[in-house]
Amino acid sequence: MSGLDLTKQQFADFCLYSEFGRRPKNAWTLESLGLVAIHYPFIDKVTTCPQDWKTLLPDPDKQLAEWRNLLKITLDFFIRENSAVFYENEQYPRWMGARFPVKMLQGPDKKNKGQKRDQLWPQIRDRHYNRVIKLLIAVFPAIQPEQAHWKSLVNHLMIEVWDAIRPCLRQFESGYQLDIKQQAEFYSPKQVWRCPYTRRALDVTLLGYSPYLPGSKEIAPEKAVLIEMPELPVRHWRLSGGGEIAREERLEWLESNALIQHAREEGLWSTRSDRLALKDSWYRLEEHSAQRTPEQNQFNEKQFKSGKVNVLNCSTTMEMGVDIGGMSLVAMNNVPPAPANYLQRAGRAGRRGESASAAITLCKNTAHGMEVFKDPLWAFNTTASAPRVRFGSSSIVQRHVNALVLGLFLRAEVPDATKLSCKWFFEGDESQCLRFLHWLNHQADELADKLKRLTQGTVLMSLTATQLLTRTQAMMQQVDIRWRSQLAILLENIEALKADNSAWEETPAGKAIAYQLRDYRGAYLFSKLISEAFLPGHGFPVGVVNFNYLTADELEKRRAIKATQADPNEGGESFSRRIEKLPSRDLPTALREYAPGADVVLGGKVYRSSGIMLGKVLASGQELSGDHHIPWFWHCRKCGAGATSTTRPVECSHCKADIQQLDVKRYLQPVGFATDIRYQAHNDVSMPAQLPWKDPRVLVPSSVWVSLPDAELGRYRFSHSGELFHFSEGEFGHGYAICLSCGRAESQTQPQRTPENLKNPERENTHYLLRGGSNDRQGSNKLCHGHVHKDLWLGYSSRTDMVELQLNDDNGLLIRDEVAARSLAVALREGLAHKLGIENTELGVTTQQARDINGYTGYSIFIYDNNAGGAGYAVQLIDHWADVFNYARKLLDCSCDKFCHHCLLSYDSQHYVNRLDRHHALTLLTNVRLQRLNLAPEYQYFGDGSRVETNPLSLRIAQCLNSEIYDSCSLVLAGPQE
Incomplete structure (x- = not known):
């Protein structure tokens, strides 16, 4: 992974650095589990303690032992905790599974940081005390840090600590670091302290007090509890004859050992400790996905089949016809979006006559995941409609x-x-x-x-x-x-x-x-x-x-x-x-x-x-002439219309509202994304930075509004060339600052403010090139002088089929409740998908603020085809108003509180569960309102199949003649006229 060419000894050193280079507070490590402790031999050579320490601790029997404890606490919980540690290879910290800056320790004579990575020595400087200082104040209540006498005593004491540990530090031009490889020894402790605050093991305390004290001064500090730790009966479980003790005997020892049972009760012996004590085998994991090359995937398949890879982490390539075979267990890291996906993945196990096979699914704390956790048979009980082929697009x-x-x-x-x-x-x-x-x-x-x-x-x-x-x-x-x-x-x-x-x-x-x-x-x-x-x-x-x-x-x-x-x-x-x-x-x-x-x-x-x-890739440092190529996105607050445009809009193309009533943004459509060529990759996947999910903007071209079968219920319009605008407005919602020459971009914290990383303080209006390079062969010029454009969105526009629906409430006004509108949109999507026999993922839904025919503000419902270019599904809603609305009503008659997988919850709707509530939507689907979607009995001249035609007559005749369902179209002009 790292590309480092390490010898066996270097790799062993790397493993030790990974485990003991830092002393984290809450993470599970061999130290926090109480299985391994660190000893510094030079501390044993300390035979005296300073007078200031004797002043604080008068008991002569404890003075030297506790002074040594203070030295070790400073090494572990200040120097190691802050990563002021020397690594033989400066690349090691990048691949230790957690990102942390390596610090450079400064002596007590240094009062201010000279550079960002400097770590100042613990002193009483202000009211924000270091962990070591806080421990001294808590253990010795006589210390009053606000008083000059005590401040001087504690600071002088910390100078004595510095003098004691200084010989074990490696000195550099810019400071000091602990050379843990040269100074530390490892052993299995027979006793550890249980920290009352972290519930983790400590191999050292100060007079019985943990270094991890609470932040509040009002809370009296608790003492740690001393716990006896077990010792393996046979080292490495190896017999003198060369064999190993059977695993069953090891398990029996774990279950019967009294010290282990006591440690379990105290929370210091977990299942992790069981696995380590049992000397269980480790697992090798590899990735198998479309994001890796076919050669890498094929190699990992061979390694998996031969048993050299135990766990193969796969993406949806497993659903696309890749049959690895020989698998007994499929474990899904999250819940698949649909039952068919689940069955396809789970079916990969047990295909080669294995005696047993299983599928395990980890349900994350998302709405979709939790609903599946409540209903494990979800994938087997959900009925999928048979697909139907339509030729209306x-x-x-x-x-x-x-x-x-x-x-x-x-x-x-x-x-x-x-x-x-x-x-x-x-x-x-x-x-x-x-x-x-x-x-x-x-x-x-x-x-x-x-x-x-x-x-x-x-x-x-x-x-x-x-x-x-x-x-x-x-x-x-x-x-x-x-x-x-x-x-x-x-x-x-x-x-x-x-x-x-x-x-x-x-x-x-x-x-x-x-x-x-x-x-x-x-x-x-x-x-x-x-x-x-x-x-x-x-x-x-x-x-x-x-x-x-x-x-x-x-x-x-x-x-x-x-x-x-x-x-x-x-x-x-x-x-x-x-x-x-x-x-x-x-x-x-x-x-x-x-x-x-x-x-x-x-x-x-x-x-x-x-x-x-960018769409235009120029030579390094060459600036684009102007920004005329940057398109615009606008949305009219008055009528709800909108579009993308190559020129700045001056008015709404639909209602002619002026520019003051338009929301106008400029955006770039990337042709790709890139990392900084100088970026140093790492393997800390614990907290990856991600941007929030955003609803796309739906822009319906100027179309004719048509009334629903009952005009009082509302109106709709549809288009085969509606515009779906996906966008990213940055981490803080204020857009991006983007260099139009090299492509470097960063989220803005405020409008019209250029981020600091796009400004080089030494040379005005310059920054480092995103992908490096220069105009000279030696590549000495790494700075970009390109124009940084602020307040830009990143966007992508595509055309598709869509329907915009404006429903009125009982007062004849456009829906103002966004929860009701969004919930009804999801239910109508389900009804239309059921009617057409397609997966609900073929259709997308959203709601946007709009104005009705009278100018009142409310929410429009949009249903659109997810397939770019349109698939002809969404527009078929206008042919099935009654069927779709009745199915939506049936769907919303659920027994859940607000939403579940049986009504509103699906893989995409989990992103806006705060805007879902079936009860709000049901207020718009009363029996009286549903009946008004049907033709009144006195007008059903052709029997029960008669229905209201809301489309223009010429359009409906053309649709009938071009439909695969009808052979002919008859126009009946007889009957009473009004």
């Missing part, structure tokens, strides 16, 4: 048309189209893309029958072959334009580098752009076309971005590996071209997991995201 059908004609074209051009790159298809004056567009002009007659069969019964069945192919041409032309535009930017960047430096290929910036150009040209063609919504990609993530975690350490390791290769070009590919695949996420997810300031865990290492990769 023109965008989906058109993508299938595109796939058909592109497949026919490629079949005639290449023998194997499964490995094509974007360069092969788009680049060149006579590119394959241009050939494809030209080819479409002459295929209408030949493809007419195929296209007719494909579109039969769909929304596009009325279009001719020429019309369908014209739509395909227009979509491909847009893809071609976007791809060539980005290529031109990359080539311009290279030309700019060439003008600055003839040896541009050797500079870090030149290598970075060359690699990006190579990856851009070599991108898989079909992935690109799917991400551009040209080809069908149901379930395929769109808008995928990478996280560049390669630091200077990682790159140095790669160079070292390259230097050891006999032939760096072996296999027909140079080392530089075999760059490990970078981890990736779809942009909505990446905006939370990869956002600047977030920690990303890869292969057991933790990397901190420090910036973004």
